[in-house]
Amino acid sequence: MDAKTQKYDRQLRLWGSGGQQALESAHILLINASAVGCEILKNLVLPGIGQFTVIDQGAVTQSDIGSNFFLDADSLGKSRAERATELLGELNEDVSGHWVAKDILSALTENPSFLSQFSTVIATDITRQVAEKVSSLCWNNQQAIPFVWVKTVGLLGTARVALPEHVIVETHPDNVADIRIDTPFPELSNYAKSFDFNTQDTLEFGHIPYVAILLKYMDEWKQEHDGKIPGTYAEKNQLKANIRSGMRSGDDENFDEAINSVLRSCQPTVVPSTVKAIFSDPKCETLTAESSNFWILARAVRDFVNDHGKSGGLLPLSGTIPDMKAQTDSYVTLQSIYKTKAKQDVQEVSKLVDTVLESLGLAPGSIASEEIETFCKYSAFLKVIRYRSLEDEYTQPKTKQIASWLSEEDSVFAQYVLLRASDSFFDDHGRYPGEGDDWEEDVDHLHANVATLLQSWGIDTEVISKDQTHEICRFGRGAIHNIASFMGGVVSQEVIKLITHQYIPMDNTFIFDGARSVSAVFAV
C-alpha cells in the first residue's frame, strides 16, 4: 500500500478513490482567517483537498490567538492570512496553501472574476452586505460555486449553504438490495423453481436461499389471489404463517430469513416519487449540449423505464442482494443471476445514453461506463437539491414556514431571527450588539431590530423574549473556540459532501445552540 493510501485509509472507506480525487482537485477559498474559518480548513486540509487560499487583510491580535489554534504568540502583529496559511499547511504535505493579505471587496474590485478559480467559497466574519455580494457572484459564476456563510456568536453557531443545484448519485443509502420478490424476472423465477422443497436431505433443505422460499410462497399466494401480492397487514401475516408452516424444524434459519423479509417484499417495487420528480424535471426533459452527465443519464434511465418491454416499468436492477443462509454455489449462482440482469439493464441504458448524446451533437461513449453503472446501481436513490439564494431568503421570505418554525416550543429558529436582527443592528450602528463594555445598553436596540423583522413577516413580536435578546448581547459576538471547532466540523463535512457529490448535504441553514446543546436545519 502506498504512503498516501495508508494515510487516507480511514477516509477512503467512506468516500473511495473517486471521492478522494474530487477532493484533491478542489481549491477552497476561505474569507477571513477566523477561528471557525481555520477550523473548517483544518478538517479539509487533513483529508487532502488540493489547494486552499486564505484571504484576510487583518493582523493577528491577542484575541485571535486565544480562539484560533492556527495563530500563535509568534504570529502577533503579523498577517493573519500568511500565518494561518503556514500553520494550516503543516497539517498535510500534499496540500498547497496560498494567502492574500487583502479585504475580499478590494480583491473583487481589482479582479471581478477573482472567485472563478475556486471550487468552493467559505465566508466568515463578513457583513450581510458582503455575504449577499459574494454569494451572488458564486451563484452566477459560469460554473456555479458552492458558497457557505458561517457565523459563531458566543455559544451559537450557524452555517448557510447556497448554490443553484446539487446532484447526488452516491447517496450511500443503508440498503441497496433490490430483490424483486413482487416482480421476479424470468431468470430469477426459473432458478428459484430449481430448488427441491421436498428433499429429504436436511442440510440441503436448511440451505435453500430465502429468496427461493419467498418466491415459492409468493407465487402460490398470487395464484390464489388473482395475481396480487399481500396488501393488508392481515394478508402479510398470513403469508408469514404460510411460510412458517413449511418449516421442518424450529432452527430453519433460511425460513426465518424469509419470514423476516415478508414486510419488505410486500412493498411493491416501484420508481420512487423522488426519482419520478427527477424524470419530470425540466432539466431532464430539455437537454442541451451543456447538460451535465447527471441529467443526460437521468434522461437515459427515464427512457429505459418508459420502455416497458425492456424495463417492465422499473428502474435498472441494482444487482445487490444481501447475504443469506445458503450453500456457496447456490448463493454465488443466485448472485450472478442478479448481477447478470443488472448488467443487461446497464447495457440497455448505455445504448440509450449514446442515443441521447448523439441527439445533442455529443460523442457517443463520452460518458464512462463506470459512471453509467454507478448511476444505474443507485438510480432509486438519486437526489437533486435546489437551494434558495440569499436574495430569495431576504426578498421572498417563507413567512408561513417561518411562523410554523417559531411556533414550536423552544424553537431553535429563534436564534436565526436573533442573528438576522444582529445584522440589522450592524447596519444601524456599524458594530454588533454587545461588543462593547456597555453591552446591556444594546438590548433595547437589538430587540427593536427583532420586532421589525418579525413584523415584516407578519409574526407576533412576542415569540422572541427580551431575555433571549439579552443573551445575544451577553455573547457580544465573542469567538469561543469550542463553538468554532464544532462548526468547523459541521461545515467541513458539508463541503466534503458538496465536493465529492457523495452523501446528502443539508439544505440550507444549520444552527447549533451550544447553550442547550441542540441543533436544527432549516430550508430558509
Next chain:
Amino acid sequence: MVDTQAITDNERWAGVYKLLDRNSLIHPEFEPQEEIKEFIQSCKILVIGAGGLGCEILKNLALSGFCDIHVIDMDTIDVSNLNRQFLFRRADVGKPKAVTAAAFINKRVQGVTVTPHYCKIQDKDEDFYSEFALVICGLDSIEARRWMNATLVGMRDEDNPDSLKPLIDGGTEGFKGQARVILPGITSCYECSMDMLSKPTGFPLCTIANTPRLPEHCIEWAHILEWPNVHGERKMDTDDPKDIQWLYETALARAKQYNIQGVTYSLTQGVVKNIIPAIAATNAIIAASCCNEALKIATTCAKNLNNYMMYSGNDSVYTYTFEHQRKDDCPVCSTSATKLDFKSDKTLEELMDYLKEKPDVQLKKPSFALGGKPLYMQAPKQLEEAMRPNLQKPLGELFSSGDELTITDSTLPFSLQVIVTFI
C-alpha cells in the same frame, strides 16, 4: 521575539470572558465571579485518549483557558492516524501519542501545561483519578469506557462533594457520533446504556468453514481457521503488513476456489482489524461538543447537557438530544441486583456464554461466587482447574432459585449481583 508579558488573559480569552463576566437572564442562576476564572486556570482536567478525539479535546481545552491538563494514552502513532490526529506528523510515527500530543499543545498555546501519561488507564489508581476536577474520554473501546465509568462511579462518596468527578464521554464512527455527560451517582452512567450498543458483527463458524458466500467469510477463514493450521502457535500481528498480505492472498485463493468476488487488501485489513472509518470532521464535532460541556460544567455559564447528544452526518446534519434514564438495576451505579430467569437444567457454562453475549452485560471472562463461596474462578490457574467441572453442572445442582450470585470479570472494577430465578 514576542514579549510574552504583553499577552493578557483579558484580551486572549475575550470571547469566553464575555460569558463569564456577564450575567444571563436565560440562566439567571449564573453569577459572574473572578473565582471562576481562577478555577479554570488552576483546576486539573484529565483527558483519556490522545487519538482522533483526544487531539481535538486537548486543543479545545487549551483554547478554553484550562492550564493544567493531563492526558493518558497507551498507543503509539501510526500512519493511518495522520488524516485526523493533527498533532502528529509523519516524523512522529512510532512515538507515544500522549507524549507527542502534549508537546505540541505546550508549544502552540501559551501558558498551558499538558502532562502526558504513556500507559493504560488501568495502570493508574483511585488516588490519581481523584486529583482531577473533570474527566473527558475520547476512547475507542467499550471495555475501556466501562472501566473508566465504573472507577469514577465507584469513587463517588455522597458525603464528599469533591469525590464527584463529572465524566464527559465522546465516541465517533464514520459520520456518526455521540457525546454524553455522566455525573456519577446522579445521572445515568455508561453501564446503564450498555443495551444501546449494537451487537458486534461476527460470522457463524459453520459458514466460515463450510459455506462461504461473502469475501468477508473467506477472510475470516484465513484469519481464524487457516492461520493456526499454517503458523501453529505464532499469533498474528494485525499491524504487520506481511501478515495481512498472507491473509489477503490466502483469502483470495479460497475466494477463487468458490467463485466469490470482492476480496481486496483493504477489505482484509478492515475485517481482521475491525477498522472503523474515521475523519477529522466528525471527531471535531464530538470533541467540541464534549469540551463545550466541560466549559459549562466548570464555569456554570450555561446549563450543561442533560445528558446525551447523538449526532449523524451522512444525511443532512442531525443531532438528537435527550436525557438517558438511569437503569434501576445497573450493576455499577445502583445498589439493586439484576434479575435473571434461567432454566435450572442449563449448565454454568451456558449461563456464562449467555452473559458474554447479552448486550447489556457483555462480560469477557466471568467468575462466579455464591455468598463468599466460589463456584467458578477464572484465576488463579489451580483454582480454575479445580472448579472447571462446575461448568458442566446444571445450575440446579449449584444453587437454589432466588439465590444471589456475585459475578466478577477481570476487565471490570465492579461486581455484578445477579438474582437467578429458575424457570
